[in-house]
Amino acid sequence: MTVVGYTRVSTQDQNLxxxxxxxxxxxxxxIFTDKMSGEKAARPGLDDCLKYLRADDVLLVYSTDRxxxxxxxLVMIVGELHRRNIQFRSLTEPFDTTTAGGELFFHICAAFAQMNGRIISxxxxxxxxxAKARGRVGGRPTVMTPDRIAFAQQMRADGATWQTIAATLQVGSASVLRALTGAPENVPARLT
Known part of the structure; x- marks a missing residue:
């Protein structure tokens, strides 16, 4: 069993x-390290650490927010460690999957995290x-105002192509097509 550490600070001028x-x-x-915000998806030190760990090793962190x-x-990372038979410990919180109580505590936290995700969803x-029941839909407002639609309809009646209309109105061809054919905004229009 090898104890492998991981540390992280949020900025380059902080020290580890x-x-x-x-x-x-x-x-x-x-010990593997990163000097970057935890919000960054790519953390090369953590990636290297996870690759280094083997079955029966222990990943040790100062605190879970690192x-x-x-x-x-955190639940996803520790869940992956568990599948690989790697234990997890935090020095400052009661996360220690090497003990029965610590593993139970982690599973309770994981259940709360899952429940929180479902509640948010x-x-x-x-x-x-x-919002939809009140007639509001999400997303960006359409670029095709009633005046633009009327102008586009006239141009189309005069034989203009979708691309010509779009270039004249300085909008995308798909926006023109959706506005004139009545296709929903969330459905990609096809130029024919």
Missing amino acids: HSQTDALTAAGAEQ LGRSMTD ERTTAGLAA
Whole structure:
């Protein structure tokens, strides 16, 4: 079993000393680092760390916010570690999957994160349905105003192509086609 550490600070001018010292004192034999915001999807140090880890190793972090961008992200990472038979420990929180109690605590947190994701999804769906019932739809407003539609209809009646109409109105051909054929905004129009 190898204890492997991972540290991260949000900016280049911050230092990792306090995290690396704590991880080393807790037995980390190898430490991977990143100096970037946790919001960044690409974290090369974390990628290298995850590739380095083997079955029966332990991933050690100073705190969970150094590893995951959110509880959902943390649950996904630790879930993947679990599938690979790799344990996870945080020095400052009660996350320690090497113990039965720590594993139980993690699973409870994972269930809350999953429930929170479902609640957000349900609220979003309900909000969109309520807006739609009031005649509001999401997305950008159409570029095809009633005046532009009337002008485009006249041009089309005079034999202009979709591309010519679009160039004249300085809009996309698909916007013109959808406006004149009545295709819904979320359906890609085909130029024929």
